[in-house]
Amino acid sequence: MNESVALYLTFSEFQPPRKISGCECCISEKQLKVLATKKLVEITPGEIETYACSALKTVGSIDDFMYLFPRVFDLLMKDEFEWVDPEIIYGAIAIAKFSQWDKRKKDLIKGLSRKKYLQLLKSEDDNLKVDSWLCAISHIESDISFYLQRMEQPEHAQALYSFTERNIQSISSGKLHNPFWRDCPDQEKVILSWMHQGKVAEYLLKTYGMDLKKQATSG
Structure with a gap:
């Protein structure tokens, strides 16, 4: 089955909202009306992008989100948003109580997330996106060992x-570069620990002469 079709079918139980409420400073009534009345699969990236950026923070309810979610997620997977960070959307998924979703929904989202991540790892043009997507996915996955192990291949x-170059300052600061990691501190700690060993430590020693094992011993 086509992945997009599977996504819409899996969330088809959710009905269109009669009205979506939101902060008028974040989104207009006209935009909200389009989201509530237009056929879901026909909503364009431009029509839903503002909503996606503010969902469950200043716009809409969980019921609204669950109805619009397959469209938002489908467009995210296809890189059709111009300025919405994946961390924002995954943050909204967490707010929508992802841990309580039924197994079929969770397995689908985790599966699509892993596939997207692996695609980014293989693409030299999208290496910088790996950092963003790893952080995003960490909002809904407590165990990120799969993602770190794959990056070490x-x-x-x-x-x-x-990824190491982008976060090299974390060796001394104890904080990863991406500010969205503050929303998932447990996973950030895991990565900071991971960076002090294995392939990352080998790269830092070879490239910059930074002996993290020696630093850890002397510390």
Whole structure:
């Protein structure tokens, strides 16, 4: 089955809202009316992008979100948003009590997330997106070992190096570069620990002469 079709079918139980409420400073009534009345699969990225950026923070309810979610997630997977960060959307998924979704929905979202992540690891043009998507996914997955192990595979070396360079200041600051990690501090701690060992430590020693094992011993 086509992934997009599977996404819409899996969430088809949710009905269109009669009205979506939101902060008028964040989204207009006209935009909200389009989301509540237009056929879901026909809503364009431009029509739903503002909503996606503010969902469950200043716009809409969980019921609204669950109805609009397959469209938002489908467009996110296809990279059709111009300025909505994946961390924002995954943050909304967490607010929508992802841990309480039924197994079929959770398995689908986790499966699509993993597939997207693996695609980014393989693409040299999208290495910088690995950082963003790893952070995003960490909003809904407590165990991120799968993602770290895949980044350490030899064929994904460039992605690992790019991630390390982007977060090299964390060695001294104890904080990852992406500010969205503050929303999932437990996963941030896991990554900070991971960066002090294995492939990351080997890269830092070879490239910059930073001996993290020696630092840990002397500390």
